Amino acid sequence: MKQIEIDQIKNKLTDDVSQLGKIYKSKKSPFISISIDHNLVDDYLNDGWEIEKILKTKTRLRKPKTHHKMFEDDVWCQFYDLGYRYLNYDDTFKLPYGKEPEDKKQIDIIAIDKETVILIECKSSEKPKPSGSLKTEFEGLERRLDGFRKVIDQVFGKGLKVKYVYATRNIRIDPESIEIERLVKTRSFYYNDNTYEYINSLIKNYKGAARYQFLGLMFKDQLINAEKIEIPAVEGSMGNKKYYMFSLEPHLLLKLGFVLHRTRANEAEMPTYQRLLVPSRLQGIRKFINEGGYFPNSIIINFAQKKHKVYFEPSTRTSDSNSRFGILKIPNAHAIAYIIDGQHRVYGYSDTNFTESNTIPVVAFTDLDSLEQLKIFFDINENQKAVSPSLRGTLQRDLLWDSDKADQRLSALRSSITIELAESTNGPLYNKIEVGEDSAILKLSAFLNGLKNSGLLPKARGNNYIPESTFGSIYNIHNQNHKREMSRSEKIVVQLLNLCYELVEEEYPEVFNRERSLIMSNRGSYAYISLIGSLNIWEAKHGKVDQKSSAKERFEIISKYLIALLDQLKSMSVEEEESLLSKYGSGAEKKWSLNFQLLVNKVFPEYETEELVIWKERQDKDLLAKGRHFGVEIEKFMKHQVLQKIQEIFGDDWELEINSIKRKCLERAEEEKEKNYKEGLGRTEIEWTEMFTINDYKSIIEKYWTRKPEKDQEYSTFQDAFSIDIGEGLGSKAKSIKWISKFNSLRNSWAHEGTKEKGLSKEEVRFLENIYQLFYSNVD
Known part of the structure; x- marks a missing residue:
């Protein structure tokens, strides 16, 4: 080959990392984007383009890639993700395989590294279909590949392994067919939908x-x-x-x-x-x-x-x-x-x-x-028996005690405290916590998690202590003699917890010895330890305890709160007890902990944690009703404005513009009709426009953000109507409508029965009220 021919091939490839990164970003997008002069926009809009962003001197337009283009780009991106950094940068790469000028073949993707050259040809169909005859495609493949290898040797040097890949999407080829037989005979690779998904999985996981x-x-x-x-x-x-x-x-x-x-x-x-x-x-x-x-x-x-x-x-x-x-x-x-x-x-x-x-x-x-x-x-x-969670937690004491990282030492400390509680023959929890492979009525994890979230010990990430977790902590983070500090704080925490459990064992035996106990259970243990830590922090805020306080001094100060809790647990009705015991699943430990705090708060109203205040607000039915009122009115406003504007912009074609959303709404309407019928409400007609979701409104608002009717340039757009600053400014569309996502998450608190545990806080109701006032203050 002449040097000019070699240069022509290399000029279609790039190993520039910065350029490859930009190409990758472009190929990952499902859209083709261009920037044009503002005065040319209308012509492009008539040709299927849509406005992506209006800049100072240009308008950025986009339109969806064709199915085949998207497939090629997807495969190109896969090879980039696999680490290939020498690839073709456009769709015009052709590779010679013979001496004649016409002996050239377009290669959709070429990916090269120090050891391999991958030549990929892509074929796809928007809908699954049989391949049809591939005789022409594969019959001359062996000769072409032989020519490709010779060219590659000349252009990129000898010794590279060459692999031809025939990649398909939505094309069915019988694996036993003569076509695949011809492909395999050339030592090429058939890269079908399964291969694509598998390699995606490898990239994600490996x-x-x-x-x-x-x-x-x-x-x-x-x-x-x-x-x-x-x-x-x-x-x-x-x-x-x-x-x-x-x-x-x-x-x-x-x-x-x-x-x-x-x-x-x-x-x-x-x-x-x-x-x-x-x-x-x-x-x-x-x-x-x-x-x-x-x-x-x-x-x-x-x-x-x-x-x-x-x-x-x-x-x-x-x-x-x-x-x-x-x-x-x-x-x-x-x-x-x-x-x-x-x-x-x-x-x-x-x-x-x-x-x-x-x-x-x-x-x-x-x-x-x-x-x-x-x-x-x-x-x-x-x-081969896997190491159990309990054994792993137990081993942390020995494996991590001397670690040079604070978070690992704290893990070891929590493990050591729990083991000491379980193995001390003088303590009320002796043999009641599983340690290693030994089973018991209480799980090790309940105590490890309780200690981690109690505030009795600080939290850390790596060697950095989390500042908000250090106040009231028994562990002195400033003591650089880590072993001595760990031993000191372990002794105090173990003594304090033993004193608190001894109170239950000695003064409330009916609570302590009950098989399904509100204290001697995993969720109860977590809640009790969390409460002890919370009370310790509460009294530290009021100057009653500090890091020099002994376990006995701490217990004497917080014991009155614990007695208030235990008195109520002892006299709790069957219905109240069952209500608490029935709290399972995700977040159950936290609910138990808040219920314990609430019981103490009933006797000592001055004791309130920040999380308890918010939780109590969420139980307030009047507050929830107020929030529901604002939420319902906001949703009405959104529906009215969105439907009005979409109809004003597109006239009689408005339904076609949002047809994908309409189909979903029709399906929801049919499901609602079926539900009403089965519940004995008879046949009820439901308009599809009654079945919009908040996300449907959001999709329409986003898509037609700045769209106006052709003849009304003074028109108030979706951007004008729905831009709301929630503290992050209005610098982008995403920031301007971020409130919709927050509103949608809060909607679940009033729209569904059974969510009273979640409720609404005062801050959340204020958020809804502000949105409501912004909307309705502008309505004539």
Whole structure:
């Protein structure tokens, strides 16, 4: 090839990171955007464009991408997300494959890195349909690919692995068809809807590590290079299966490895058995490794030897063992090592500082089929008992006590306090809290969570204490002798809690010993510990206790409040008790805690926490009714204004403009009619315009934000009618209508029965009143 031809090819590609980032942002959008002079807008609007934003000298317009364009852009973005940073920047890339001028083929996407060149051709349909004949498409593919490889060698240098990808969306091709047979024969890859979704899942869950699994998918069994990996190994036998034990650098195992995920993209490998990685767990493992952590247990793999054989060269065997030592020679090929157990550990090494310097222990079988791998996987996961939450919480004391991070030391401290409460033979909670694997009537987590949210101890993120959590805390954050301070504060907290529980045990035995107790239950324990902490903070605010106060001094000051609580619990009616006991699910612990505070407040009205004040407001039926009145009127105003304006802007075509919303409203109207009929209300006609939701109004307001009737340029737009500053200014559409989302969230408090627990606070009612006044003060 001539240099000018090489330059023409390279000029259609870019590795400029800044430019690629802008292209990626553009391709992620479902719209094509352009900026034009204001005087040209009408012509473009008639051609299907819509106004996105009006600038000083230009108007930015947009229109939806075609289905095929969106598909191409989606696939381009996938390869960008996989880490490719040398890609085509427009749709006019053509690659020669022969000597004649016409021997060129458009490539929709080309993605290049240091090792691979991926050539992608995209075909799509807006609706699912059969592919039709692909004879012309694939019959000459082998010759074209041969030509492509020669050109790529000349343009980008020799040694790059080339993969042709035929990508489809909504196109059905029989996997047993002659077309797929022709494609596979050329060692190309068929990239269908399942593949696209699977790779999206990999990117979401694996982040940077997705690349390794992707390369295994694309280049399965293809050599990375011709040099074998030679490592010392021990050969052994168990369960009539030969296996090898060795240590291998993570970066090698990442390239050799492949995980049989349960996904349709791996249907040819069925049965598959692995779950996708858990992103948070992967992130935690990376952090653990980068901080010097390691895993002493082995990764379990299976070498698939369909194309490349693993060879063991023995050197010695002792008379005392059937095992023998030697050199294991592993082909350096993609996806020949199926990871049966340990995928989180393997992929956790990606993007760490130790992928090449560490070695990890491996147990490798050979030639296990998928069923045998599945059996091993189940045996490991069924017969190896996972560490229970209780044991993990218990171990925190030993693992984190000497940590150099404050949040970890506080976790250890909470764990140590709870263990001391459970194991102290002198305390009322002896043997009543589960510790390690030992079961008990109270869960460890109830005490860990209660201590965390009580205020008896501060909270921290990393080495930074959260300021608002330090006031009233027994733990002195300024003491740099962490071990001494932890021991000191542990002693005080344990003594204080034991004194508080002894009060229940000795003075209120009927409460303490009851099987379904309001105190001796998980939710009750959380609420009781939270109340103790709240009372400690309350008295600290009034100067009655400080960090020098002993446990006994604190108890003597707060005991009157606890007695007020316990007296009411003791005399609580069956109905009241059942009401409290029935609070389950998300937020139940918090509800119990607030109820305990409320019972104390009834006897000591001066005791009020900020959260209790707001919670009491939310129980106020008059306040809720006032808020409901404003909310209903606001919604009426929105409906009237939105329908009036949309009709004024579009005239007789207004329903067609919002037809997608109308269809949903009609469906809701039919459902409401059916519901009324089944409830014995007979046939009731319901207008579809009665079924708008707040989000429907919001969608219309957003879409036609600045739209005006053609003949009325002085028209009051949606922007004029619905822009409201809620403290963040009116600098953008999003800020101007942020109030709608807040209004919609509050609407649930008055629109549905059974939400009285939530209610409305005074601040929320003031918000509704302000919106109401803004709307109706402008109405003649």
